[in-house]
Amino acid sequence: MPELPEVETIRRDLLSRAVGRTFSHIRVLPGAERIVQWPSPAEFCRGLPGRRIEDVSRRGKYLLLQLSDGRCLIIHLRMTGAILHRDKGAPEDSYLRICLSLDDSSELRYTDLRKMGSMWLVEEPESIVGKLGPDALEGLTWQTLRSLTDGRSAPIKAVLMDQQALAGLGNIYSEEALFRVGIDPRRPAKSLAGDDLKRLGKAIREVLLEAMGHRGSSFRDYLDAEGREGQHQWHVKVYRRTGEPCYNCGTPIERIKLSGRSTHFCPRCQR
Ligand SMILES: [Zn+2]
Structure with missing residues (x-):
């Protein structure tokens, strides 16, 4: 299960690969709807296109993508989730659940063997991560x-x-x-x-x-x-x-x- 160092590694990868890019098209594959915790999968797919990724931060094991409309895409990988940055034409990845296309013909592919990961698209991230304790890397004394x-x-x-x-x-x-x-x-x-x-x-x-x-x-x-x-x-x-x-x-x-x-x-x- 990804812990802080794994999530932080992904965060740093996304900083160089995804920040500044704009979502163009979102696809939630059949059977993966429950990964989208909020809002409904249909609203999730409508709400992301046109929004630019301004920053990627982390709280504990949660990734937070700050978007240009002030909302936040929060991702938790749970047991077997991964976020792969691929060119659009790259061979399909196993266990692809949600495909987030970007405006430079690349994709953020969310793969998850056990489908236990979660995503939220929210205005107020504290509603999801507000109960977490201090971060084990940033906030530990x-x-x-x-x-x-x-x-x-x-x-x-x-x-x-x-x-x-x-x-x-x-x-x-x-x-x-x-x-x-x-x-x-x-x-x-x-x-x-x-x-x-x-x-x-x-x-x-x-x-x-x-x-x-x-x-x-x-x-x-x-x-x-x-x-x-x-x-x-x-x-x-x-x-x-x-x-x-x-x-x-x-x-x-x-x-x-x-x-x-x-x-x-x-x-x-x-x-
Ligand atoms: Zn010993």
């Missing part, structure tokens, strides 16, 4: 982490993945950050001391920046806007390394269920 963890007995990993507490982290990068600072993902959030939180905040930033340097992680479906895989999957320390030796101590990496999600960690290095 250790004081923020302190206020998120104070009094919370939930496991620290669950708090890091709670988008209303902190926006942008999923399974991969919460596990990697916790490994980097030697914190057991099961520890109650409120048990972390100030020093732990300072180190954790620094580690979150480091793992996100490193992953962005590798243009994200492609464990399954993730592709950037050019249709290429990221490379960070070759650099993870614990995520999906069940049974493989810890790079620090050689102990096999363990996999457990935590708050309903698979969780990988080193039982020796992480306390």
Whole structure:
């Protein structure tokens, strides 16, 4: 599932490829109507043509395309969504769900194997992203982490993945950050001391920046806007390394269920 580094990679691709372009024609393929959350698919297709893309920003895992009429096209990729920037004549992509044609004979193709992604065309983006916590890259300080963890007995990993507490982290990068600072993902959030939180905040930033340097992680479906895989999957320390030796101590990496999600960690290095 795309997390902050993958969405940020796509955002940067779109900045150079799509900003300044104007939508010319929109096609929602049969069976993909539910991806369009607001307004109706028919209004969505009528509302975009003629609107120029002024900017592309990001909040957590949401992409926000600011349009020339003041509205905002918001996209969430969920599990298997991708946005591919292609020439109009390029071979059709698998699992194409929504095709957004641009005025330079290119297309933004939204592909999604599981059709769980979402798009909204709204005047007020806060109605969709207003409940998100601070961004894990842009808005993270250790004081923020302190206020998120104070009094919370939930496991620290669950708090890091709670988008209303902190926006942008999923399974991969919460596990990697916790490994980097030697914190057991099961520890109650409120048990972390100030020093732990300072180190954790620094580690979150480091793992996100490193992953962005590798243009994200492609464990399954993730592709950037050019249709290429990221490379960070070759650099993870614990995520999906069940049974493989810890790079620090050689102990096999363990996999457990935590708050309903698979969780990988080193039982020796992480306390
Ligand atoms: Zn270890």
